[in-house]
Amino acid sequence: MKRILVSIKRVVDYNVRVRVKPDHTGVMTDGVKMSMNPFDEIALEEALRLKEQGFAEEVLVVSIGTADCQQQLRTALAMGADRAIHIQTDADIEPLTAAKVLLTLIDREQPMLAILGKQAIDDDCNQTGQMLAALWDRPQATFASKVEISGDTARVTREVDAGLETLEIDLPAVITTDLRLNEPRYVKLPDIMKAKKKPLDILELTSLGISINTQLKSVLFEPPAQRIKGVMLKNPQELVDALRRKGLV
Amino acid sequence: MNKILIVAEHNGSQLNPSTAKCVTCARGIPDASITVVVFASDPIEVAKAAATITGVSQVLTVTHLAHAHPIAALIAPQLATLAKEFTHIFGPSTTFGKDLMPRTAALLNAPQLSDIMLVESATRFKRPIYAGNAITTVEVAAEIQLVATVRTASFEAAPSNHNSAPIESVNSTASLPSHTRFIGTSAARNGRPDLQTAARVISGGRALGSAENFNILYSLADQLGAAIGASRAAVDAGYAPSDMQVGQTGKIISPELYMAFGISGAIQHLTGIKDARTIVAINKDADAPIFEIADFGLVGDLFQIIPELKLLLKTAQ
Numbered sequence: 001m002k003r004i005l006v007s008i009k010r011v012v013d014y015n016v017r018v019r020v021k022p023d024h025t026g027v028m029t030d031g032v033k034m035s036m037n038p039f040d041e042i043a044l045e046e047a048l049r050l051k052e053q054g055f056a057e058e059v060l061v062v063s064i065g066t067a068d069c070q071q072q073l074r075t076a077l078a079m080g081a082d083r084a085i086h087i088q089t090d091a092d093i094e095p096l097t098a099a100k101v102l103l104t105l106i107d108r109e110q111p112m113l114a115i116l117g118k119q120a121i122d123d124d125c126n127q128t129g130q131m132l133a134a135l136w137d138r139p140q141a142t143f144a145s146k147v148e149i150s151g152d153t154a155r156v157t158r159e160v161d162a163g164l165e166t167l168e169i170d171l172p173a174v175i176t177t178d179l180r181l182n183e184p185r186y187v188k189l190p191d192i193m194k195a196k197k198k199p200l201d202i203l204e205l206t207s208l209g210i211s212i213n214t215q216l217k218s219v220l221f222e223p224p225a226q227r228i229k230g231v232m233l234k235n236p237q238e239l240v241d242a243l244r245r246k247g248l249v
Numbered sequence: 250m251n252k253i254l255i256v257a258e259h260n261g262s263q264l265n266p267s268t269a270k271c272v273t274c275a276r277g278i279p280d281a282s283i284t285v286v287v288f289a290s291d292p293i294e295v296a297k298a299a300a301t302i303t304g305v306s307q308v309l310t311v312t313h314l315a316h317a318h319p320i321a322a323l324i325a326p327q328l329a330t331l332a333k334e335f336t337h338i339f340g341p342s343t344t345f346g347k348d349l350m351p352r353t354a355a356l357l358n359a360p361q362l363s364d365i366m367l368v369e370s371a372t373r374f375k376r377p378i379y380a381g382n383a384i385t386t387v388e389v390a391a392e393i394q395l396v397a398t399v400r401t402a403s404f405e406a407a408p409s410n411h412n413s414a415p416i417e418s419v420n421s422t423a424s425l426p427s428h429t430r431f432i433g434t435s436a437a438r439n440g441r442p443d444l445q446t447a448a449r450v451i452s453g454g455r456a457l458g459s460a461e462n463f464n465i466l467y468s469l470a471d472q473l474g475a476a477i478g479a480s481r482a483a484v485d486a487g488y489a490p491s492d493m494q495v496g497q498t499g500k501i502i503s504p505e506l507y508m509a510f511g512i513s514g515a516i517q518h519l520t521g522i523k524d525a526r527t528i529v530a531i532n533k534d535a536d537a538p539i540f541e542i543a544d545f546g547l548v549g550d551l552f553q554i555i556p557e558l559k560l561l562l563k564t565a566q
Binding site: 012017018019020027094095096099121122123124125126127128129130131132133134135137138139140141142143145155158159160161162163164165166167168169170173178179180215216217218219220221222223224226227229230231232233234235236237238239240242243246248249 | 260318320321322325343344345347348349350351352353354355356358359360361362363364377378379380381382383384385386387388389390393426428429430431432433434435436445449473481484485490491492498500505506516523527528529540541542543544545546547548549554557558561562
């Protein structure tokens with residue numbers, strides 16, 4: 001079966017203004033709204049569109065984390081994913097470990113494509129897709145803004161610093177999504193009901209035989225340095241004078 | 250003794266300033282020797298430039314026609330082979346480095362630290378998380394080989410001087426995969442400075458109202474020799490191409506002068522500019538959040554202010 005694997009992460013909603021805990025041991029996440037990582041939502045949307053265009057027959061979503069992740073997996077099923085796997089763990093998972101977990105699922109499920117968000121908006125690592133591609137020994141097309149499948153290859157337009165770059169990659173492969181790849185669909189109420197009946201399998205991470213030792217330890221959390229508010233000027237003349245005094249124009 | 254390997258970023262003929270910024274980051278690590286490696290189809294000019302950077306003790310070149318354009322899947326296996334004897338492997342936190350370094354880290358079975366903004370020791374670093382809303386200090390055990398990307402906006406470029414580090418050509422034994430092929434690039438900068446490295450940047454937001462109206466910014470930018478940027482709202486509205494986007498999900502920049510026209514100042518935009526030396530904000534809305542972080546603010550209609558600025562700057566010159 002032609003299958004696309006999409007990994008999703010449960011993160012603090014992008015509208016929440018994150019604050020550091022007063023004791024500097026982390027950020028405040030108690031009681032804040034949690035959502036699917038926005039880049040992963042784009043990844044799922046792309047997988048669904050490829051399926052609707054006939055390039056794939058099944059969209060499989062995977063999430064690694066605590067039992068709460070199942071909420072985001074249900075959302076993914078409501079958006080249109082066919083099946084979900086929850087890899088259960090209470091540990092903090094580093095990108096390299098996440099990539100190893102996803103690789104074991106790839107070995108089982110043999111997808112033609114794995115689509116991931118380019119980064120999660122909590123740790124901002126931007127690593128897992130590239131690491132998965134390396135371990136899988138398959139192509140990667142990161143920061144995708146356009147994906148065109150043709151036979152056993154894909155043409156992917158990537159957002160790079162210099163502009164847009166196009167790569168041709170053999171499938172299977174890993175694609176990571178940038179913001180402008182698509183606009184994810186809204187979930188409709190009947191689909192939420194339907195999603196409750198779709199299969200969601202739960203696997204303990206420890207059953208996969210992957211060690212989860214944390215190699216990078218976050219020992220301190222601080223708020224960022226704040227810029228100090230400057231002066232309000234009355235007219236363009238004052239602005240040009242101010243810039244000239246600082247030698248900027 | 251810390252042995253640091255830095256991957257050079259270049260366009261085939263010129264070294265990108267992000268490389269000298271990585272060198273500055275690496276120089277923050279005590280008791281370190283710094284090696285720069287250049288992957289290219291014709292690496293000599295780039296290697297010569299890298300050899301002049303203060304603090305660089307060795308430059309390695311890997312020559313292959315396939316490296317005419319940097320492709321992570323091709324460079325990573327060779328970089329991983331070369332990296333074996335190094336304690337730290339650094340690349341810039343640009344799209345080049347973000348693409349390449351995690352692939353390399355996985356091949357080395359090493360963890361990656363993304364976006365180093367401060368070096369405290371060879372094993373202790375600071376990096377931003379949650380779009381820069383928090384800064385975390387990360388420790389890694391000394392025996393672990395560390396792959397990292399360097400947040401270029403946090404470091405000045407190490408100066409080039411009379412340093413002339415030895416340049417050595419190396420052959421990699423890693424085989425190059427054929428599963429990834431470069432097709433092409435498209436960019437439209439029209440000879441303007443590069444947004445990521447420009448000393449002056451002029452940016453426009455949704456208030457510009459159309460792609461045509463962005464021309465008024467282009468003409469001011471050209472008068473000042475500035476690069477052009479845009480807010481995410483302006484890019485999403487189709488007023489400016491995506492490679493002009495400044496912010497957490499676009500480019501993070503640190504120019505001497507940043508002038509924001511009609512940008513209200515969403516958090517994700519402010520994250521991309523807060524390392525700028527001087528920020529100027531021009532906005533109709535006196536309550537726009539960008540005024541909270543601007544060094545100089547001016548409330549008014551940008552379509553009136555820009556022509557006045559152009560005239561004043563001309564008479565001033």
